Amino acid sequence: MRYLPLTESDRAEMLARIGVDTVDALYSDVPADELLDHLLDLPKAKGEMEVERIMGRMAAKNLTASAAPFFCGAGAYKHHVPATVDHLIQRSEFLTSYTPYQPEITQGTLQVLFEFQTQVANLTGMEVANASMYDGSTGAGEAVLMAHRVTKRRKAVVSGGLHPHYAEVIATLSAMASDEVARLAPNVGGDEDLLSAIDATTSCVVVQSPDVFGRIVDLKPIADAAHAVGALLIAVVTEVISLGAIEPPGARGADIVVCEGQSLGNPLGFGGPYVGLFAARSKYVRQMPGRLCGETVDAEGKRGFVLTLSTREQHIRREKATSNICTNAGLCATAFSIHLTLLGEAGLSRLAALNHEAACEVADALANLPGVEVLNDTFFNEFTVKLPVNAARLVEKLAKEEGILAGVPVSRLLPEAGLDDLLLVAVTECSTADDRAALVAAISEAL
Amino acid sequence: MLNDKGRPTRPEAADEAPATASTFTGNRALDVEEALIFEIGRAEVTGVDLPTPKGAKSRLGAHARTTPIALPGLAEPEAVRHYVRLSRKNYSIDAGLYPLGSCTMKHNPRLNEKMARLPGFADVHPLQPTGTVEGALEVIADVGRWLIELTGMAACAMSPKAGAHGELAGMMAIKAALSARGSSKPVVLVPESAHGTNPATAALIGFEVKSVPARADGTVAAADVKAAIDDRVGAIMLTNPNTCGIFEPEVAEIAAAIHDAGGYFYADGANFNAIVGKVRPGDFGVDAMHINLHKTFSTPHGGGGPGAGPVVLSERLAAFAPLPFVRIEAGRPVLVEDPSQTRAGETPYGRLAAFHGQMGMFTRALAYMLSHGADGLRQASEDAVLSANYVRASLQDLMTVAFPDHPSMHEVLFDDRFLEGTGVTTLDFAKAMIDEGYHPMTMYFPLVVHGAMLIEPTESESKASLDLFVATLRDLVMGAKAGDAARFTQAPRFSPRRRLDETRAARAPKLKWEKPVAAE
Numbered sequence: 001m002r003y004l005p006l007t008e009s010d011r012a013e014m015l016a017r018i019g020v021d022t023v024d025a026l027y028s029d030v031p032a033d034e035l036l037d038h039l040l041d042l043p044k045a046k047g048e049m050e051v052e053r054i055m056g057r058m059a060a061k062n063l064t065a066s067a068a069p070f071f072c073g074a075g076a077y078k079h080h081v082p083a084t085v086d087h088l089i090q091r092s093e094f095l096t097s098y099t100p101y102q103p104e105i106t107q108g109t110l111q112v113l114f115e116f117q118t119q120v121a122n123l124t125g126m127e128v129a130n131a132s133m134y135d136g137s138t139g140a141g142e143a144v145l146m147a148h149r150v151t152k153r154r155k156a157v158v159s160g161g162l163h164p165h166y167a168e169v170i171a172t173l174s175a176m177a178s179d180e181v182a183r184l185a186p187n188v189g190g191d192e193d194l195l196s197a198i199d200a201t202t203s204c205v206v207v208q209s210p211d212v213f214g215r216i217v218d219l220k221p222i223a224d225a226a227h228a229v230g231a232l233l234i235a236v237v238t239e240v241i242s243l244g245a246i247e248p249p250g251a252r253g254a255d256i257v258v259c260e261g262q263s264l265g266n267p268l269g270f271g272g273p274y275v276g277l278f279a280a281r282s283k284y285v286r287q288m289p290g291r292l293c294g295e296t297v298d299a300e301g302k303r304g305f306v307l308t309l310s311t312r313e314q315h316i317r318r319e320k321a322t323s324n325i326c327t328n329a330g331l332c333a334t335a336f337s338i339h340l341t342l343l344g345e346a347g348l349s350r351l352a353a354l355n356h357e358a359a360c361e362v363a364d365a366l367a368n369l370p371g372v373e374v375l376n377d378t379f380f381n382e383f384t385v386k387l388p389v390n391a392a393r394l395v396e397k398l399a400k401e402e403g404i405l406a407g408v409p410v411s412r413l414l415p416e417a418g419l420d421d422l423l424l425v426a427v428t429e430c431s432t433a434d435d436r437a438a439l440v441a442a443i444s445e446a447l
Numbered sequence: 448m449l450n451d452k453g454r455p456t457r458p459e460a461a462d463e464a465p466a467t468a469s470t471f472t473g474n475r476a477l478d479v480e481e482a483l484i485f486e487i488g489r490a491e492v493t494g495v496d497l498p499t500p501k502g503a504k505s506r507l508g509a510h511a512r513t514t515p516i517a518l519p520g521l522a523e524p525e526a527v528r529h530y531v532r533l534s535r536k537n538y539s540i541d542a543g544l545y546p547l548g549s550c551t552m553k554h555n556p557r558l559n560e561k562m563a564r565l566p567g568f569a570d571v572h573p574l575q576p577t578g579t580v581e582g583a584l585e586v587i588a589d590v591g592r593w594l595i596e597l598t599g600m601a602a603c604a605m606s607p608k609a610g611a612h613g614e615l616a617g618m619m620a621i622k623a624a625l626s627a628r629g630s631s632k633p634v635v636l637v638p639e640s641a642h643g644t645n646p647a648t649a650a651l652i653g654f655e656v657k658s659v660p661a662r663a664d665g666t667v668a669a670a671d672v673k674a675a676i677d678d679r680v681g682a683i684m685l686t687n688p689n690t691c692g693i694f695e696p697e698v699a700e701i702a703a704a705i706h707d708a709g710g711y712f713y714a715d716g717a718n719f720n721a722i723v724g725k726v727r728p729g730d731f732g733v734d735a736m737h738i739n740l741h742k743t744f745s746t747p748h749g750g751g752g753p754g755a756g757p758v759v760l761s762e763r764l765a766a767f768a769p770l771p772f773v774r775i776e777a778g779r780p781v782l783v784e785d786p787s788q789t790r791a792g793e794t795p796y797g798r799l800a801a802f803h804g805q806m807g808m809f810t811r812a813l814a815y816m817l818s819h820g821a822d823g824l825r826q827a828s829e830d831a832v833l834s835a836n837y838v839r840a841s842l843q844d845l846m847t848v849a850f851p852d853h854p855s856m857h858e859v860l861f862d863d864r865f866l867e868g869t870g871v872t873t874l875d876f877a878k879a880m881i882d883e884g885y886h887p888m889t890m891y892f893p894l895v896v897h898g899a900m901l902i903e904p905t906e907s908e909s910k911a912s913l914d915l916f917v918a919t920l921r922d923l924v925m926g927a928k929a930g931d932a933a934r935f936t937q938a939p940r941f942s943p944r945r946r947l948d949e950t951r952a953a954r955a956p957k958l959k960w961e962k963p964v965a966a967e
Contacts, residue, residue: 001819001822001823001826001827002818003554003556003818003819003823003827003906003907004823004826004827004830004906004907005907005908005909005910005912006830006833006834006906006909006910007910010909010910011830011833013910014833014834014836014837014910015833017837017840017841018833018836018837018839018840019840023829023832023833025854026832026833026836026854026855026856027694027725027726027832027854028854029693029694029695029696029853029854030694030722030725030726031696031699031731034699034726034727034730034731035725035726036724036725036726036727039724039821039822039825040596040597040724040821040825041596041821042593042596042597042816042820042821042824043817043820043821044820044821044822044823045818045819045820045822045823046817046818046820047818048558048818050817051558051562051814051817051818052558052561052562054817055562055565055586055810055813055814055817056565056567057582058567058582058583058585058586059562059565059566059567059568059582060567060582061567061580061581061582061585062567062568062571062579062580062581062582062583063571063575063579063580064566064567064570064571065570065571065572066566066570067566070572072572072574072575074574075801075802076572076573076574076802078570078572082494082495082523084494084523084526084527086564087527088526088527088530088531088534089749090560091530091531091534092534092539092540092541092542093534093535093536093537093538093539093541093542094530094534094537094539094749094750095539095541095555095560095747095749096539096540096541096555096747096748097537097538097539097540097748097749097750098545098547098550098552098748098750098751098886099748099750099751099752100750100751101547102538102877102881102886102887103944103947104878104881104939104942104943104944104945104946104947105536105537105538105881105886105939105942105943106536106537106538106750107533107536107537107943107944108533108534108535108536108537108750109537109750109751111481111483111533111536112530112533112750113750114483114958114959114960115483115484115485115960117958117959118483118485118959118960119518121959122516122517122518122959123516123518125514128958128959129958129959131751132752134608134609134612134752134753134800135608135800135801136801137800137801138608138612138799138800145651163801165798165800165801165802166801168770168797168798169797169798169799169800169801171797172619172769172796172797172798172799173652175796175797176619176622176652176653176796176797177651177652177653178653216507216508216510218509218510243512243516244512244516245507245511245512246507246510246511246512247510247511247512247513247514248512248514248516251514260801267569267570267807268569268570268571268572268573269568269569269571269806269807270568270571270572270573270580270583270802270803270806271573271801271802271803271804271806272573272608272753272800272802272803272804272805272806272807272808273608273752273753273755273805273806273807273808275753285956285958291751292956292958293958294952294953294956294957294958295952295957295958296947296948296949296951296952296957297947297948297951298458298944298945298946298947298948299458299945299946299947299948300945302473302944302945304944304947305947306947306949306952308949308952308953308956308958309953309956310953311953313643314611314643314644314646314647315642315643315644315892317643317647318643318646318647318656319646319647319649319650319656320650321643321647321650323647323651324611324614324615324644324647324648324651325609325611325612326609326610326611326643326644327609327610327611327741327748327751327752327753327754328609328751328752328753329751329752329753330748330749330750330751330752330753331747331749331750331752331753332749332752332753334749334750338526338530340518341484341488341494341519341520341521341526341529342493342494342495342520342521342523342526343493343494343495343518343520344488344489344490344491344492344493344494344518344519344520344521345490345491345515345516345517345518345519345520346490346491346492346493346520347493347494347495347497347520348516348518349512349516350493350497350499350500351495351497353500354497354498354500356503356505356506356507357500357501357503359506360503360504360505360506361503363506376506377506377508378506378507378508378510379506380507395576396576396578399575399576399578399579400578405572405575405576405579408574412574413574415785415787415788416785416787429497
């Protein structure tokens with residue numbers, strides 16, 4: 001077996017030094033009737049070529065985003081990732097290092113995390129950011145728990161514009177912890193009355209902008225209303241590129257900002273692994289979940305970095321920890337940080353502008369089709385169209401007959417909401433003018 | 448694994464000159480100082496060429512950004528150099544033995560990386576029509592099937608994103624099962640030797656944590672568990688093999704006791720690498736167990752993630768598996784992602800994360816499983832156990848094995864009795880290993896022994912590599928005993944940084960770069 005260096009004679013010598021005859025003697029604490037005396041019912045070892053063939057066949061069954069005019073979003077976006085990013089994250093020293101518990105020999109990872117934290121804080125307009133969460137949705141769940149700790153209240157108000165998966169994560173965690181959630185109905189029209197759901201028992205208000213329907217939400221009045229009763233505003237961003245074009249939540253009164261960072265550096269990958277960004281006001285830093293990297297000096301006075309404020313964490317505090325998180329999304333955070341370093345402020349602004357323009361072009365063209373309505377007054381790179389037909393069936397038909405991935409039907413996220421005629425269309429820099437024309441033509445044809 | 452209890456967190460004042468002569472640049476040959484991107488980048492520089500926007504009418508409303516972002520950019524060669532230089536300040540499993548106990552730092556095959564990057568896996572959207580992603584759904588189902596067979600369980604929930612997330616998934620299934628029975632059993636038993644995530648997870652969803660003592664031999668006594676069980680106890684969380692590296696001899700009796708009391712057995716699967724193909728958790732009474740794909744199934748640790756923590760469930764818990772899951776119907780995979788798609792007997796308790804789990808880790812783990820097969824997986828576990836016991840047998844005359852009465856599984860636990868009177872602590876000993884070119888073992892964990900050193904060599908090391916490691920540790924121990932304390936207390940001397948001041952970092956946290964205030 002190519003991954004196992006020990007030979008039979010090595011094994012025999014090692015057993016001799018240990019002083020046992022067989023390796024099974026080392027399993028003597030396992031009750032004899034439970035020790036397996038046969039191989040399990042699974043295939044036998046295979047060489048590289050055979051594994052490549054098997055997995056290649058499975059991969060070939062999937063329609064890839066690059067092979068189709070592609071307009072799916074709803075929390076996962078196709079962007080072009082520079083070749084440099086994937087090369088650098090495959091460097092052994094990043095890829096095969098553990099969490100940096102021995103800082104003297106993991107300054108590489110630690111400095112990247114310190115840079116990542118600064119980039120995230122600056123991008124979101126917040127004072128501090130942690131070293132990443134699993135993804136945006138789990139970050140949103142942790143943000144609600146953090147708001148409960150800060151306010152000592154246990155009721156979250158959740159906007160109907162929040163991605164339904166995120167809302168379900170919050171609802172699941174809250175139900176298990178016996179906390180309360182007031183989740184508003186899907187905010188299709190952009191006219192939900194969030195302010196009247198906020199009261200003196202509210203710990204936090206969770207608002208996504210751009211929301212799941214693509215609309216940009218004015219966070220300031222919501223922040224003011226939350227703060228007036230001592231609650232926190234948790235702002236959620238699922239398309240982080242939007243922060244290149246839109247005022248950051250930190251400038252609009254958010255207390256905690258949670259983002260899905262996949263758009264920078266990370267492939268679509270059928271939903272994971274992604275990277276959660278988590279930023280907050282610095283007065284709440286000791287209530288934050290997850291790992292934090294801080295600056296210090298070494299014994300010779302040189303600048304260096306360490307994991308810090310670990311007294312919040314499970315390995316010290318056990319059942320009193322702020323979170324149970326241990327492993328986070330280190331390599332995905334590294335990819336995010338490298339991509340953002342390559343872009344810089346100038347590149348990010350331009351990338352955001354290109355996304356917005358491409359989306360505007362498609363929205364205008366679709367709005368001109370008879371019976372099609374674009375519901376958004378504002379949007380970044382994704383918007384909602386109301387169709388005269390069932391959106392899921394249209395998407396299936398275009399995928400099958402035209403090889404076009406036309407978007408995400410709202411019914412995929414909210415099957416029971418009676419919103420079967422709504423389609424979320426995301427347009428990024430990856431779409432060509434031909435792709436965009438093909439989408440509009442195909443929808444026009446199908447109606 | 449890291450624990451700060453009793454561990455010095457700032458260096459002693461250096462009582463000798465810096466270990467090496469200074470240079471003009473501060474560099475030492477290949478060890479090159481590297482500034483932060485905020486110090487070397489410029490806001491107007493970009494390493495990505497993009498077309499010029501046409502300047503169409505904006506639909507951003509009143510929300511267009513006016514605040515500068517303060518993000519530096521680097522041209523591509525600068526960026527490559529920055530990250531390559533940083534990478535060289537890291538230890539990695541590719542570069543050397545990484546004996547972090549409980550972390551299973553085994554070889555990360557590059558075939559896994561190649562498979563994960565196939566466009567058919569990496570370039571598909573989680574919400575594409577399911578008919579366009581049947582191959583991706585098959586991967587999820589296949590990994591689940593392998594895990595079910597290897598553990599002897601009934602079902603596998605694939606969406607948890609890391610070990611601690613899998614613990615949460617499993618404990619939620621237990622809570623859902625208890626409440627479906629109308630049972631109020633709010634207490635979870637957790638042994639003292641457990642990993643910190645166990646009590647943190649239980650507390651997160653409202654369980655009360657009650658500690659169970661460890662016996663003098665490093666194991667949990669069924670009698671102690673029975674004594675702790677009352678009608679308020681709903682579950683026990685037990686790691687097996689445990690964090691002392693021992694297979695719990697009374698695990699079946701403990702499982703029976705908790706089952707008899709109407710409770711459930713959560714097993715922490717962090718140490719599964721010791722027993723794959725040798726014994727199945729389902730056979731010793733486990734109801735839920737997470738599996739760290741980034742430990743046992745070789746997906747890379749990436750400097751702290753991403754991981755993946757699928758959780759296998761027994762018959763008693765299978766119905767409560769969270770959304771989404773893949774059901775096989777007429778030989779084809781069907782994705783169930785909403786309660787409206789469930790059938791009788793499927794009562795998911797909710798959703799743990801957006802989309803369908805860590806697909807990129809599933810493809811890597813599947814490549815590992817297919818490569819090893821049933822035979823190779825069993826051999827890997829045997830080699831991991833053999834290697835740990837070989838290290839133990841080679842060091843036990845000089846170092847103190849914490850629990851000599853039991854054979855070790857895939858990791859061996861030493862305490863610091865062998866350092867008594869030397870003036871050298873576990874931390875010092877670990878730092879001296881750095882100077883010798885090794886990543887230290889897990890230190891000060893588990894908490895049940897003094898100055899713990901937990902060594903897990905894994906199956907990836909050759910005998911020559913183990914022999915050199917053993918010889919190095921023997922030399923270090925003899926050096927400590929011979930009174931050469933400076934070799935330890937001043938260590939590390941040859942790493943990119945010497946000991947770092949953790950106290951200072953925590954007292955006045957500096958968590959991001961701030962522009963220096965310009966001098967007057």
